[in-house]
Amino acid sequence: MNIYQHFRPEEREFIDQVVQWKSYVEIHYTPKLTDFLDPREQQILKMLIGENGNVNYQLFGGSHNLERKRAFLYPDYLTANCDDFQISLFEIHYPSKFVTIEHRQVLGTLMSLGLKRGKFGDILMKDERIQFFVAKEVNEYIKSNLESIGRAGVKLVEISSDEAISAKELWQETDLTVSSLRLDTVISGIYHLSRQKSQTLFQQGLVKVNWTLTENPSFSCEIGDMISVRGHGRAKIIGIEGKTKKEKWRIIVGKQK
Template identity: 45%
Template sequence: MELYQHFRPEEQPFIDQVIDWRDQVERQYMPVLSDFLDPREQLIFRSIIGHDESLTLSFHGGYDTSERKRALLAPFYESTSDDDFNLTVLQGTYATKFVSLTHRDLLGTVMSLGLQRKKLGDLIVKDGKFQIICDRDMAMFLQLNIEKIKNTRIDLKEVGLDDILTPNHQWHEKDGTVSSTRLDAILKEIYQISRQKAQQFIEKEAVKVNHRVVNQPSFTLQPGDLISLKSYGRSKVVDIMGETKKQKQRIKTAKLK
């Protein structure tokens, strides 16, 4: 399929899924709601649906700047609302005097239940509280099975979307040029480290792209990719804007402050 050549081989199953959803909407005239998608998957979804005027594609993750969002694909004449995304928010509190809770702690606890990451939206830890954005149908399961985090008892209760603790995410965007869109070259540009050091981090499995460990320095990055470098923080590829006269790649990246 010609469509595949624009994406990575490992993204083909998701591409097939999007095509199946599109065909299902066109065949059954009913909306389709996806699991939670990362930014790269959202970009792929938009690319495949394109400007098809017979369909309406929208995304919602609970709040405007959410990272993980659900997609709702519907016939153009179908009226949809935020309620159709079937989202809820579970909130818990913990004693900040006795325990320090991080996003990693919360994610680890939830994943230990055997859930797939795509079944959950953003996880937020802020001001002595934490929140889990999820499908409404999953809320009861989480409430029954999450009783402790780091040996500290917690109590989960549902709150409204208006009560989401919006994270103070500040992304610093930067334009630059790189010799190629290889992972090691872009790490060098974003984190201002040597290419050799970038390769060492990658080979030691200290780098994740879209939440998956990548151990190949030659891995090619594309717009929408999220990057995590252990101890250095998170970043993302915003856009790849073509070659310069010296045959370097012009890119726009962003780093989380």
């Protein structure tokens, strides 16, 4: 059976990677730890690994209610615990009385270090506190190379995951009925916009799906997709419940409060 038919063309590379991970565990009978995965990648991994095979998996991001998580794939004779995920938590100390640091600045600085996005987990911010999760194997590199964010000098302090800022996200769930699963149609329904207005958002480069900028309004939405429209906030596809008698789609979306 062609597994690609169930996924999008642009997801083939990641599908191949998951298949290789699974094969590695089956052949060598040893566990495999991945980088941090976004929710769509986690969804794909769950579908490909399954629940009743010789390979098990657990997902963990360093604390509870996090978006980005590492996957630990392991043979059925093992069990997984938090230490297997090799995740560190850093808090950023900076002169908060004099400067303000935004989420995008933290992410931009981390990415400028030359590491893949997959080496970093969630960035947590509350009041003047800023923390981020990272794959433990790049701890020393980050400590040696991250000295400033914007114009602010910073100091990194490694802390226990028990000290993580609460990352509980508030999502307001809504049932929607839409004429199709096209991205522009779904955006119109979520944000109460006209179809023409939603298409303008694409032309202005304001739409991201699964953290990737897209200019394709006909993109077909699936469960797990994260939609971000600059100026309107984030939403995610929680469920697709099928069609109505009038051939419209019933979907469940979560909109971030």
